Amino acid sequence: MGEQKGLVDPFTLADEDGYIWLKGNLHSHSTNSDGKVSPQERVDGYVNAGYDYLCVSDHHTITRIDTVSCPDEFTLVQGVELHPDNPFGGQRHHFLALNMTEDMNAQVMPPQAVIDAVHKQGGSIWLAHPHWSSVNILRDTMPLRGLAGIEVFNTTCRCMGRGESSVHWDDWMELGGQILPALANDDAHAAESTERDTYHGWTMVRVKERTAEAVVEALATGASYSSSGPEILDIKLKRVDEGKRTVEATVSCSEARRIFAVCDSYGVEYHEGGELFETATLTLRPGAKYVRFEIVDAQGYKAWSNPYDLANL
Ligand SMILES: [Zn+2]
Ligand SMILES: [Zn+2]
Incomplete structure (x- = not known):
């Protein structure tokens, strides 16, 4: 970016x-x-x-x-x-x-x-x-x-x-x-x-x-x-593939129902079929320029991480 x-x-x-x-x-x-x-x-x-x-x-x-x-x-x-x-x-x-x-x-x-x-x-x-x-x-x-x-x-x-x-x-x-x-x-x-x-x-x-x-x-x-509700405890990003274009993100948080990794284009949703969870690993679309995370809890309240510049990862 x-x-x-x-x-x-x-x-x-x-x-x-x-x-x-x-x-x-x-x-x-x-x-x-x-x-x-x-x-x-x-x-x-x-x-x-x-x-x-x-x-x-x-x-x-x-x-x-x-x-x-x-x-x-x-x-x-x-x-x-x-x-x-x-x-x-x-x-x-x-x-x-x-x-x-x-x-x-x-x-x-x-x-x-x-x-x-x-x-x-x-x-x-x-x-x-x-x-x-x-x-x-x-x-x-x-x-x-x-x-x-x-x-x-x-x-x-x-x-x-x-x-x-x-x-x-x-x-x-x-x-x-x-x-x-x-x-x-x-x-x-x-x-x-x-x-x-x-x-x-x-x-x-x-x-x-x-x-x-x-x-x-x-x-x-x-x-x-x-x-507006959830707590974010940790976010870790790492490049996983040979060409180093694919990023894997692990998010730890208070009990969540779904997490969105929002990128500059496309993005990924993580859920466990409606079950609550406290950690999630998401694989981002190769070539994404930035990612930010939205954590949604059982009541629909959200937390928003700040964005990460993936060019600098
Ligand atoms: Zn105003
Ligand atoms: Zn005002």
């Missing part, structure tokens, strides 16, 4: 080297925009639900992390959801900007200027819920440079039937000739309720420190995976 280095594989980062998994949600709203609970109530909800990190990403204006409190071991990421105009024809953009310090009037700025301004202050900016926003990747996203990756799952958008953006993810990677990391988020607006838009989408990051900088670095380099 071109010249880029590929992403960091979180499953190669060892416990012995001090790496830990953190569970978090990077997209939520409070009464500072259109959320139903105060910033402090939003934080308390995620602390009590057993999360390790949270971003209260209100629309337009940064909700400052020094206005809320949380336990020492909980990590707050300071961010905002920005909505620049879309000069390419689609709806106004929804970008999630993380590790932000300065507010900007994104609504009157072109999207590329917003992306550049976020980078200038050391932030990381992501494409939020493209399925829900009717984003056409070719029209709306390909003209832009510097987005870190895609929100592949959004719980609030699932409540409206457009929660998953995996096709947009594949489109973007195929059109751009590069692999990109993903996030899964709640985009929580409601008051606490396990049946609506809280506590159903999260991103697991592999980090050494419980800091916002470490979390965002892990997200941007791909040392993470996204989930």
Whole structure:
């Protein structure tokens, strides 16, 4: 897939080297925009639900992390959801900007200027819920440079039937000739309720420190995976044939009903006739350029690995 280095594989980062998994949600709203609970109530909800990190990403204006409190071991990421105009024809953009310090009037700025301004202050900016926003990747996203990756799952958008953006993810990677990391988020607006838009989408990051900088670095380099239920424990890839064009993948996970290896063209499904399993070996189609994995559990909840660049394997 071109010249880029590929992403960091979180499953190669060892416990012995001090790496830990953190569970978090990077997209939520409070009464500072259109959320139903105060910033402090939003934080308390995620602390009590057993999360390790949270971003209260209100629309337009940064909700400052020094206005809320949380336990020492909980990590707050300071961010905002920005909505620049879309000069390419689609709806106004929804970008999630993380590790932000300065507010900007994104609504009157072109999207590329917003992306550049976020980078200038050391932030990381992501494409939020493209399925829900009717984003056409070719029209709306390909003209832009510097987005870190895609929100592949959004719980609030699932409540409206457009929660998953995996096709947009594949489109973007195929059109751009590069692999990109993903996030899964709640985009929580409601008051606490396990049946609506809280506590159903999260991103697991592999980090050494419980800091916002470490979390965002892990997200941007791909040392993470996204989930609405299943846990991914390990992914191992190896070339198996003489010509070294065929790749075999072994996935270990919490109890799954099926696993998809999604490649740039074609892909493979693994199942055991509806029985649950915790490890699977899949043989990929020779010549595949990238592969990412979707794990589906008995309830239909999913986890999404980040893609692997097979050219660098
Ligand atoms: Zn949005
Ligand atoms: Zn939102």
